Each structure stands twice: as structure tokens, then as C-alpha cells.
Amino acid sequence: MPLLDRTSSLPLWAQLETALKARLDTGEFNERFPTDNELVEEYGVSRHTVREAIRHLNRTGILRRERGRGTVVNHAEFEQPLGAxxxxxxxxxxxxxxxxxxxxxxxxxxxxxxxxxxxxxxxxxxxxxxxxxxxxxxxxxxxxxxxxxxxxxxxxxxxxxxxxxxxxxxxxxxxxxxxxxxxxxxxxxxxxxxxxxxxxxxxxxxxxxxxxxxxxxxxxxxxxxxxGDRYRFVSEFQAGAAPSMVAHRPD
Amino acid sequence: MPLLDRTSSLPLWAQLETALKARLDTGEFNERFPTDNELVEEYGVSRHTVREAIRHLNRTGILRRERGRGTVVNHAEFEQPLGAxxxxxxxxxxxxxxxxxxxxxxxxxxxxxxxxxxxxxxxxxxxxxxxxxxxxxxxxxxxxxxxxxxxxxxxxxxxxxxxxxxxxxxxxxxxxxxxxxxxxxxxxxxxxxxxxxxxxxxxxxxxxxxxxxxxxxxxxxxxxxxxGDRYRFVSEFQAGAAPSMVAHRPD
DNA sequence: TGCATTCAATTGTACGTACATTTAGGAAGA
DNA sequence: TCTTCCTAAATGTACGTACAATTGAATGCA
CATH class of the missing domain: 3.40.1410.10 (Chorismate lyase-like)
Known part of the structure; x- marks a missing residue:
């Protein structure tokens, strides 16, 4: 069991993130993602560190955490949040x-x-x-x-x-x-x-x-x-700052 | 100044996020953003809570935190969350x-x-x-x-x-x-x-x-x-509060 | 003055604890 | 059998501590 290197300059959470990402890619977690406490046990780090790793891992929106239930892997859906x-x-x-x-x-x-x-x-x-x-x-x-x-x-x-x-x-x-x-x-x-x-x-x-x-x-x-010809729709940008870029459309 | 309501169902960090966002919009922090400890003092919460608030606030990429220096307001115009x-x-x-x-x-x-x-x-x-x-x-x-x-x-x-x-x-x-x-x-x-x-x-x-x-x-x-014929793109929104999708995500 | 060193401040990392909130499932009772 | 209630489990929130890493300014010395 390749655990984490505490002498590395890479933060523990980053190492854990990498490890979890690799296991995710194998499909190991398709059925069920480990709970915080299981990862605490398995990798010998605190829950804080586990959450930090999952937080970063979830930049890509792979995971969905649900209170009282657990963490589930977000499989491809074509209905996805646009939010803005x-x-x-x-x-x-x-x-x-x-x-x-x-x-x-x-x-x-x-x-x-x-x-x-x-x-x-x-x-x-x-x-x-x-x-x-x-x-x-x-x-x-x-x-x-x-x-x-x-x-x-x-x-x-x-x-x-x-x-x-x-x-x-x-x-x-x-x-x-x-x-x-x-x-x-x-x-x-x-x-x-x-x-x-x-x-x-x-x-x-x-x-x-x-x-x-x-x-x-x-x-x-x-x-x-x-x-759609005169107006463009831009997802969230900061107040007062409208993008002034030149369009580069395939025509 | 009791700015935060500890009896509210809204988490402290969310209230703090809202408060800071309001102050950000006034330009109060254009010169210098308060340090963690200053916010800890001012709002009477722990540093953990302050960081949680700033973490969420920074979804929009308004802030840039630099080790040893502090937190600065990002005036880069087009930095925004990819989020949605x-x-x-x-x-x-x-x-x-x-x-x-x-x-x-x-x-x-x-x-x-x-x-x-x-x-x-x-x-x-x-x-x-x-x-x-x-x-x-x-x-x-x-x-x-x-x-x-x-x-x-x-x-x-x-x-x-x-x-x-x-x-x-x-x-x-x-x-x-x-x-x-x-x-x-x-x-x-x-x-x-x-x-x-x-x-x-x-x-x-x-x-x-x-x-x-x-x-x-x-x-x-x-x-x-x-x-656009086979797939549709869906967004959820929630007025006032942060978008609901964010609530489920550990960032 | 000029340079190197020291030191305080600030954020990052990492540990700990406790309790709240939500969910699923089992136990108990009608 | 069905419903209600309780409990365990899971994540969320919030507090605490300590130390590491980085920066910038102050200090001290040549």
C-alpha cells in the first residue's frame, strides 16, 4: 500500500488528490466512493486533509457530496448546470x-x-x-x-x-x-x-x-x-468589465 | 458590531462571505484586503471560518492570496469562475x-x-x-x-x-x-x-x-x-443565495 | 552607505475536537 | 403489515492548536 510521503514538499492533500484521481480513473469508485473516515483510516491523515484533497479533486466536478449519504461519483450527464x-x-x-x-x-x-x-x-x-x-x-x-x-x-x-x-x-x-x-x-x-x-x-x-x-x-x-446575431451571452464577468475581445468565429 | 447571526440557519461563513462581498463592492478593499486575523478579530469567528468564507468568495476569482504578503483584490477584469x-x-x-x-x-x-x-x-x-x-x-x-x-x-x-x-x-x-x-x-x-x-x-x-x-x-x-439537437444545457439558479449547485460542492 | 541577517507578519498545511444536519435503515409498537 | 420513532452513519460547520513557508521591513554590522 503506497501511502503518502510526509517528507515530500508536495502537500499531503495534493498527494492524496493524485492518489484518489488515479483510483477514480480505474473505475474503482464507480459503485461507491469512500467516506471521509475510511480515507482517514486508509491514508493515516486527518479528516481535514481528506476534505482538502476532495475539495481540490472536485474542481472538475467529478464528485458530488451529499450530507447524510456520502460521496458519489458524478457520471456523465448531459443536463448540467450552467449557473450563470x-x-x-x-x-x-x-x-x-x-x-x-x-x-x-x-x-x-x-x-x-x-x-x-x-x-x-x-x-x-x-x-x-x-x-x-x-x-x-x-x-x-x-x-x-x-x-x-x-x-x-x-x-x-x-x-x-x-x-x-x-x-x-x-x-x-x-x-x-x-x-x-x-x-x-x-x-x-x-x-x-x-x-x-x-x-x-x-x-x-x-x-x-x-x-x-x-x-x-x-x-x-x-x-x-x-x-443571437447582435448579442452575445457571457457567463459571469465582473461588474463593469465587459469583454472587449474581438470575435473569432468560423466564418 | 454583531454583524453575524449565530442563530441563523445560514452558515457563518456564508454570512461572512456576503458581508465581505458587500464591502468589496463598495471598493473599501481596493487598497488592501484585511488579513485573516483581522477578520477573526472583527467578526469574532475562527480563522477556519474566515478562510472558508474567503474560499467561497474567491469562486469569482476576485481575490488572490499570497503567502507572506496577504490577500489582494484582483483587478484583472476577465478573471471569473469557469464554474457553470x-x-x-x-x-x-x-x-x-x-x-x-x-x-x-x-x-x-x-x-x-x-x-x-x-x-x-x-x-x-x-x-x-x-x-x-x-x-x-x-x-x-x-x-x-x-x-x-x-x-x-x-x-x-x-x-x-x-x-x-x-x-x-x-x-x-x-x-x-x-x-x-x-x-x-x-x-x-x-x-x-x-x-x-x-x-x-x-x-x-x-x-x-x-x-x-x-x-x-x-x-x-x-x-x-x-x-444542439441531441443535447440540452440546463442551469439551476437560486435568487439571493449562492447557486444551489455550489451548496453540494465542497469548495 | 551597502549588505546580510533577523524577525514579525501572513498565508499554507495539518493536526485535533465537538456538535449540527441529513439520510438510511432498523426497532418497536399498533 | 404498516407506521412511527430511534439510532448510526455521513457530511457540514465551527472551534481550537501548532508549525512551515514566504515575504517585507527592520536591524545590525562592516
Whole structure:
């Protein structure tokens, strides 16, 4: 059993990290990753050192630690956290520039699929707010939001041309999304949407789907089709510092 | 000043992180960041807790800690956590199954635009690694990475068909990206790429650009064109608190 | 003055302890 | 059999200590 070299200049946790990484690569831990205490026993180091090693090992997101359960190996999933996107789009939504939008629809509808997405019965009445959003004079995105009527009823008379949905939701309904998830996919828009967005035949767009919850309750399903030609989406960068790099796209 | 609430369910380090982030945003620490011991004194917590808070705070790469000197605020504009998007692609890169890739090119090149993006002189020699990456039997993405030759020279003989770039970079060059940023855009691939990715005329893709840094030094520029038809990219978010994914991870 | 040495300060590493929180599973009782 | 409760196990949080490694400034000497 090749243990750790305490005379090495390499920290113990780094040696342990290397050792664990090697064992991970063999698939030894596919079934079950050792617990902290087992590694403490096996390598004769303190739990602090074990955690330090795992902390570094997990830079790559290989592991997932779950309180009360243990540490499990993160096998490849194709649904993975993007994390930053929310705040990213939020910044556009919140930026003063893009206040303007044209309401395409504000109706009460039933959408079995979307109701199911919100964990509601199929025939649950939903408010549908469909907007064409502008950045300056050019359209930026088509935005559709579904909210259960039980929550959204007070919003049906709102003028959403100049009002942010979440603000109004908080003001009139007393709820504000505090969590949720979002997924993103590329999309070649259909002719109808292409026209609304002033896009050409070969212009791609981004398609975002978002489910928002408040206090654990699903309250909103939203889809957004965003023009991708004029705007780029950058994952978290520091306030005030917009990347000024020149694009280098394969065209 | 009882800034921290010991009865709160929020961990002390999280409260401290929030407090420090607020003070950081005011610019209070632009000249000099407090030492561990000063924060221990000021907030009445142990050094362990202070370090935990700083560790989390530094997810964003705002701080740089230097032994013997102290903690300084990082004014490097583009240093940001790879966090979200990074781990996403990392999961494919790290998973045993989808390791397969075909090397399309491994050359020494000069690319003035990309060199400039990396804050290097225009004629700086760069290694270009171009790969077609597979998930199962189907191609998933076209991946191009540029790394300065001064760093990447040892990699020129590597067989990247079955080797992860970042692992090799760490093993042979002793550096691993620890920060950076990434941006995403939709893209309709050109015929050549369409063929490589087995895409039809109307299939859109995602175009990712990433700059990675290690210890504040730009070390990699990468572009990735990812098929968007088979895979979706999902993010979770949580307003106010740190992203939920972070909570499960020991960093 | 110039140079080398010393020393205090600061972060890194590593050990220890204790308790909280969450989970899974078994025990006990209806 | 089913449900409830309890316990053990696992990770998270938080405290403590000590020493190592590095830096920068102060000190002392030629």
C-alpha cells in the first residue's frame, strides 16, 4: 500500500488528490466512493486533509457530496448546470435599455403540457403573456410566460408594454421567483418568428426554457427565443468589465 | 458590531462571505484586503471560518492570496469562475465514455487576433489543437484550443485522441486553468462543420468561446461548436443565495 | 552607505475536537 | 403489515492548536 510521503514538499492533500484521481480513473469508485473516515483510516491523515484533497479533486466536478449519504461519483450527464445564465439574462432584463416590449398576447389559456411541467393538473387555467421585446429599435426576443391563474389573476389588466413581469408579480401577487432552472438550446426560428425578430433565413437564435419557483412552488414556465446575431451571452464577468475581445468565429 | 447571526440557519461563513462581498463592492478593499486575523478579530469567528468564507468568495476569482504578503483584490477584469459552463463541458471531457475524439489538427500557428485576446504580442507562436469530439458514436462538438507555445510545447507530441487537454496540461506543463470566462452564441454551422457534426441544413448549434487563466495568466483560448439537437444545457439558479449547485460542492 | 541577517507578519498545511444536519435503515409498537 | 420513532452513519460547520513557508521591513554590522 503506497501511502503518502510526509517528507515530500508536495502537500499531503495534493498527494492524496493524485492518489484518489488515479483510483477514480480505474473505475474503482464507480459503485461507491469512500467516506471521509475510511480515507482517514486508509491514508493515516486527518479528516481535514481528506476534505482538502476532495475539495481540490472536485474542481472538475467529478464528485458530488451529499450530507447524510456520502460521496458519489458524478457520471456523465448531459443536463448540467450552467449557473450563470440566469443572471446573464437577468441583466438584459434589468438593464434600462430594454424596457420596451410589445404585447402580442395576454390571455387565459389551458396548456396541458405546460401545466404538467409546472406539476399542475392538465386543465389548470394559465395566464399566457407573450411579448416581443426590443433593445433599442431592433427586436431582441420573443418571450412567453405561463403563470397559474390562481396566482396571476391580478395581472390580467396590467399594461406590460412598460412593466417588468417579475416586478408586477411581486407588487400585485406578492410572490417573486426565488429559484428554478433554465435550459438553453440553439434554434433556427420558424418563418413567423423570423419575421418578428427581423432575422434572415440563416440566422440562428437561442431558445431558453425556464421554470421558476417561489418557496418551492412552481409559479412560472417561460420560453424565450433570443436573437443571437447582435448579442452575445457571457457567463459571469465582473461588474463593469465587459469583454472587449474581438470575435473569432468560423466564418 | 454583531454583524453575524449565530442563530441563523445560514452558515457563518456564508454570512461572512456576503458581508465581505458587500464591502468589496463598495471598493473599501481596493487598497488592501484585511488579513485573516483581522477578520477573526472583527467578526469574532475562527480563522477556519474566515478562510472558508474567503474560499467561497474567491469562486469569482476576485481575490488572490499570497503567502507572506496577504490577500489582494484582483483587478484583472476577465478573471471569473469557469464554474457553470466549464463543468458542463468538463463532464463530457471527464466522463470515461465520451473521451473519444478525433484530432483534426495539432500545429504551431500564429493567430494575431487570438494572441491579442490572450494579451500576447500578435506574432506569439500558439499551439492549435483542433478536435472532433464524440459522444458515443455520434459527433458532439468541434473543439479548438489555442495555448501559447511557451506553455504548450511539451504537449506537441501528445496523443489527444484519448487524453483530456486539461489533465495533460497539468501533468506536463504544471498549470491548470483556475479561472476565466466563457460566452455562448447560437450558430448555423457552415457546410464543412455541418458534415463533421452530422448535421442537416436547418440544424443550429451552439458556439462557445472561452478564455482560461491560471494564476491570473491567460493560458488558453478555446472555441467549441456544439451540436444542439441531441443535447440540452440546463442551469439551476437560486435568487439571493449562492447557486444551489455550489451548496453540494465542497469548495 | 551597502549588505546580510533577523524577525514579525501572513498565508499554507495539518493536526485535533465537538456538535449540527441529513439520510438510511432498523426497532418497536399498533 | 404498516407506521412511527430511534439510532448510526455521513457530511457540514465551527472551534481550537501548532508549525512551515514566504515575504517585507527592520536591524545590525562592516
Amino acid at each position: 445564465l440566469y443572471s446573464l439574462f437577468q441583466s438584459i432584463e434589468a438593464s434600462g435599455v430594454e424596457q420596451r416590449s410589445r404585447v402580442l398576447a395576454l390571455d387565459e389559456v389551458t396548456e396541458p403540457v405546460i401545466a404538467a411541467n409546472l406539476s399542475l393538473p392538465a386543465e389548470t387555467p394559465l395566464m399566457l403573456l407573450e411579448r416581443l421585446r426590443f433593445a433599442g429599435d431592433e427586436p431582441l426576443a420573443i418571450d412567453r410566460a405561463w403563470i397559474p391563474m390562481t396566482i396571476a389573476a391580478p395581472l390580467m389588466t396590467t399594461d406590460f408594454e412598460h412593466t417588468a413581469l417579475y416586478d408586477e408579480l411581486e407588487r400585485l401577487c406578492g410572490v417573486r421567483p426565488d429559484a428554478g432552472w433554465e435550459r438553453i438550446a440553439p434554434l433556427l426560428p420558424k418563418p413567423a418568428e423570423r419575421e418578428l425578430l427581423h432575422l434572415g433565413r440563416n440566422d440562428a437564435a437561442l431558445f431558453l426554457e425556464r421554470m421558476s419557483t417561489a418557496n418551492g412552488q412552481p409559479i412560472e414556465w417561460r420560453t424565450t427565443t433570443i436573437r | 459552463l466549464y463543468s458542463l463541458f468538463q463532464s463530457i471531457e471527464a466522463s470515461g465514455v465520451e473521451q473519444r475524439s478525433r484530432v483534426l489538427a495539432l500545429d504551431e500557428v500564429t493567430e494575431p487576433v487570438i494572441a491579442a485576446n490572450l494579451s500576447l504580442p500578435a506574432e506569439t507562436p500558439l499551439m492549435l489543437l483542433e478536435r472532433l469530439r464524440f459522444a458515443g458514436d455520434e459527433p458532439l462538438a468541434i473543439d479548438r484550443a489555442w495555448i501559447p507555445m511557451t506553455i504548450a510545447a511539451p504537449l506537441m507530441t501528445t496523443d489527444f485522441e484519448h487524453t483530456a487537454l486539461y489533465d495533460e496540461l497539468e501533468r506536463l506543463c504544471g498549470v491548470r486553468p483556475d479561472a476565466g470566462w466563457e460566452r455562448i452564441a447560437p450558430l448555423l454551422p457552415k457546410p464543412a462543420e455541418r458534415e463533421l457534426l452530422h448535421l442537416g441544413r436547418n440544424d443550429a448549434a451552439l458556439f462557445l468561446e472561452r478564455m482560461s487563466t491560471a494564476n491570473g495568466q491567460p493560458i488558453e483560448w478555446r472555441t467549441t461548436t456544439i451540436r
